[in-house]
Amino acid sequence: MKPVIVVHGGAGRIFKEREQGSRDGVVRAALRGYGILKQGGSALDAVEEAVRSMEDDPHFNAGCGSLLNEKGEVEMDAIIMDGKNLDSGAVSAVKCIANPIKLARLVMEKTKHMLLTDHGAHLFAQAMGIPETPGEKLITERSWERWKKNLEGLQFQDYLGTVGAVAIDSEGNVACATSTGGLSNKLVGRVGDTACIGSGGYADNHSGASSTTGHGESIMKVVLARLILYHMEQGMSPEMAADTALDYMKTRVGGLGGVVVINSSGEWAARFSTKQMSWATVKDGQLHYGIYAGERHTKSVDEALASESGGF
Amino acid sequence: MKPVIVVHGGAGRIFKEREQGSRDGVVRAALRGYGILKQGGSALDAVEEAVRSMEDDPHFNAGCGSLLNEKGEVEMDAIIMDGKNLDSGAVSAVKCIANPIKLARLVMEKTKHMLLTDHGAHLFAQAMGIPETPGEKLITERSWERWKKNLEGLQFQDYLGTVGAVAIDSEGNVACATSTGGLSNKLVGRVGDTACIGSGGYADNHSGASSTTGHGESIMKVVLARLILYHMEQGMSPEMAADTALDYMKTRVGGLGGVVVINSSGEWAARFSTKQMSWATVKDGQLHYGIYAGERHTKSVDEALASESGGF
Numbered sequence: 001m002k003p004v005i006v007v008h009g010g011a012g013r014i015f016k017e018r019e020q021g022s023r024d025g026v027v028r029a030a031l032r033g034y035g036i037l038k039q040g041g042s043a044l045d046a047v048e049e050a051v052r053s054m055e056d057d058p059h060f061n062a063g064c065g066s067l068l069n070e071k072g073e074v075e076m077d078a079i080i081m082d083g084k085n086l087d088s089g090a091v092s093a094v095k096c097i098a099n100p101i102k103l104a105r106l107v108m109e110k111t112k113h114m115l116l117t118d119h120g121a122h123l124f125a126q127a128m129g130i131p132e133t134p135g136e137k138l139i140t141e142r143s144w145e146r147w148k149k150n151l152e153g154l155q156f157q158d159y160l161g162t163v164g165a166v167a168i169d170s171e172g173n174v175a176c177a178t179s180t181g182g183l184s185n186k187l188v189g190r191v192g193d194t195a196c197i198g199s200g201g202y203a204d205n206h207s208g209a210s211s212t213t214g215h216g217e218s219i220m221k222v223v224l225a226r227l228i229l230y231h232m233e234q235g236m237s238p239e240m241a242a243d244t245a246l247d248y249m250k251t252r253v254g255g256l257g258g259v260v261v262i263n264s265s266g267e268w269a270a271r272f273s274t275k276q277m278s279w280a281t282v283k284d285g286q287l288h289y290g291i292y293a294g295e296r297h298t299k300s301v302d303e304a305l306a307s308e309s310g311g312f
Numbered sequence: 313m314k315p316v317i318v319v320h321g322g323a324g325r326i327f328k329e330r331e332q333g334s335r336d337g338v339v340r341a342a343l344r345g346y347g348i349l350k351q352g353g354s355a356l357d358a359v360e361e362a363v364r365s366m367e368d369d370p371h372f373n374a375g376c377g378s379l380l381n382e383k384g385e386v387e388m389d390a391i392i393m394d395g396k397n398l399d400s401g402a403v404s405a406v407k408c409i410a411n412p413i414k415l416a417r418l419v420m421e422k423t424k425h426m427l428l429t430d431h432g433a434h435l436f437a438q439a440m441g442i443p444e445t446p447g448e449k450l451i452t453e454r455s456w457e458r459w460k461k462n463l464e465g466l467q468f469q470d471y472l473g474t475v476g477a478v479a480i481d482s483e484g485n486v487a488c489a490t491s492t493g494g495l496s497n498k499l500v501g502r503v504g505d506t507a508c509i510g511s512g513g514y515a516d517n518h519s520g521a522s523s524t525t526g527h528g529e530s531i532m533k534v535v536l537a538r539l540i541l542y543h544m545e546q547g548m549s550p551e552m553a554a555d556t557a558l559d560y561m562k563t564r565v566g567g568l569g570g571v572v573v574i575n576s577s578g579e580w581a582a583r584f585s586t587k588q589m590s591w592a593t594v595k596d597g598q599l600h601y602g603i604y605a606g607e608r609h610t611k612s613v614d615e616a617l618a619s620e621s622g623g624f
Contacts, residue, residue, distance in 0.1 A: 075432075085565070086533035086534065086564065086565055087533070088532070088533065092404070092427075092429055092503070093429050093430060093431075093432065111499060111502075112529065113498065113499055113502040113503075113504075113529060114504075114528075114529050114532050114533075115404075115502070115503040115504075115508070115532075116499060116501045116502060116503070117404055117405050117429045117430050117501045117503050118405060118429050118430035118431055118432075118501060119405075119430055119431065119500065119501055120387075120405065120430075120499055120500035120501010120502065121501050122501075123499075123500055123501065124499065124501070186425065187423060187425055187428060187432055187435075187436065188431065188432035188435055189428045189429045189430060189431055189432010189433050189434075189435065189436070190423075190425045190427070190428060190432065191404070191425075191427040191428070191429050192425075192426075192427075196427070196508045196509060196510070196511075197508060197510075197511065197532050197533070197535060198508070198509075198510045198511065198535035198538060199508075199509065199510065202535070216426075217424065217425060217426050220400070220426050220427075220509045221398035221399070221400065221426075221509070222398065223509060223510035223514070223535065223538050226510060226535050226538060230542055252398065253397070253398055
């Protein structure tokens with residue numbers, strides 16, 4: 001099996017001045033994940049690395065750069081899932097750690113559980129020796145300004161920038177990972193789709209993997225990631241499954257969003273019903289990426305890696 | 313549409329001396345829910361009342377009677393869902409409240425969110441004026457003994473007693489509700505299937521509703537409640553959908569559990585792959601209930617209500 005990775009940097013509205021940073025961020029994440037796959041690494045390691053790369057990038061609403069809750073704090077959700085055995089790990093409403101996706105992976109591998117929340121997740125992070133990151137280090141000027149404007153009653157389209165990835169490795173295993181700071185000015189303790197298996201992500205070697213972004217509550221209502229895999233189980237391509245599910249979410253509950261999808265043959269899709277979604281994929285040594293509907297740039301991986309080492 | 317309610321008091325192993333209490337508890341819950349439906353009340357009100365009744369009953373692992381986490385505390389999860397618009401409310405890792413299902417309903421109706429966790433759920437409960445119940449008032453001798461024996465290394469089958477209900481009302485609306493204290497001696501902050509939409513419950517007027525119980529992590533891996541509704545969407549009866557999904561959970565991830573299911577025509581099923589599950593249903597003025605596979609007692613509702621007022 002030829003390895004493939006597809007990443008997204010969130011569906012929603014991306015301001016003009018942030019477009020280049022978003023493109024660079026998803027390209028970098030896809031290249032890093034692909035690097036792992038090319039060396040024979042697992043889909044699980046690849047999606048974790050891609051998401052970690054975007055958590056560390058302040059352009060995205062995950063890790064550093066997360067949007068703030070009503071009290072001006074960062075509270076994050078993340079999930080990772082292994083398509084081989086349907087094993088998964090997730091965390092919800094976690095604070096003061098740089099990489100929630102790494103904590104989610106530890107929940108999967110070091111506990112009998114699948115989801116740890118808030119205070120318990122904090123205790124678990126301590127027990128695992130994960131260093132505490134002061135909350136203010138995760139806050140960017142952009143997230144703080146958005147929070148303040150929302151407090152003043154200005155409404156933004158707030159579900160921007162959840163990050164995620166799906167991959168298939170040389171052994172044919174699929175995996176997904178998703179990470180988010182959630183909605184700006186959300187209630188303390190609000191958990192969105194990302195931490196909920198089937199909503200924020202789902203992976204099953206028998207059909208494929210999906211990672212979602214968009215209006216979390218709508219995604220939860222239709223259990224979007226699992227819905228897409230059902231459509232693929234019924235014979236749809238990743239693109240048709242994604243479009244069918246996104247269309248259903250729009251008509252049934254009025255929600256917009258985006259998804260990256262891969263099937264067990266390595267076919268992929270990056271689709272969205274929002275105005276924009278930053279995405280990137282690498283397959284057969286070719287990088288593709290875009291932000292707007294219909295936008296698709298293509299480069300060889302070698303060329304992209306050369307410009308990465310120069311440009312990033 | 314003739315109203316129907318189906319409730320469960322948890323799948324697992326029910327000790328001989330607790331069988332009668334479990335039977336009485338599910339019968340009482342089903343009768344209370346049905347009372348609401350008969351008066352023209354909504355499926356949502358009926359499942360909330362049925363689950364509240366079992367949360368208040370110390371025979372079940374929900375509300376008072378919840379199993380304890382590793383620190384000997386009660387931490388509860390609950391979800392409610394409205395099949396009309398796919399709206400849902402849930403809470404995870406909540407402490408010191410008598411009825412998590414009521415808090416889940418408030419999340420659905422009073423916020424823009426669908427899931428509140430731990431500290432944030434506590435703040436929300438305070439803001440809603442819900443009285444605080446001292447944690448020790450939710451602890452029973454049984455839950456404490458089980459916790460202590462587990463600490464000493466004795467292994468119980470610990471996923472006993474999650475409660476749930478599904479119903480269809482005279483307008484053809486379906487709803488589900490599920491509530492649990494989770495696994496005994498779980499890590500602090502462990503959230504199971506109950507709080508995760510699609511896993512612990514799912515309701516959609518187009519197909520039906522389902523509430524699940526059993527090994528939470530296995531239920532999450534297969535997103536069990538949503539899976540059952542997919543099978544019904546493909547034309548299966550509630551019974552066949554339940555059995556197919558429970559069989560898949562057993563063969564794919566080695567998990568046991570139980571479900572109550574209703575479809576949009578009012579056909580119902582109460583099925584389990586564990587040794588026992590306490591369940592009760594009321595349809596067409598007839599009460600049915602049981603605990604063991606193949607066990608099914610039938611009474612008229614009038615007769616059951618007469619013995620309830622005497623016997624309970």
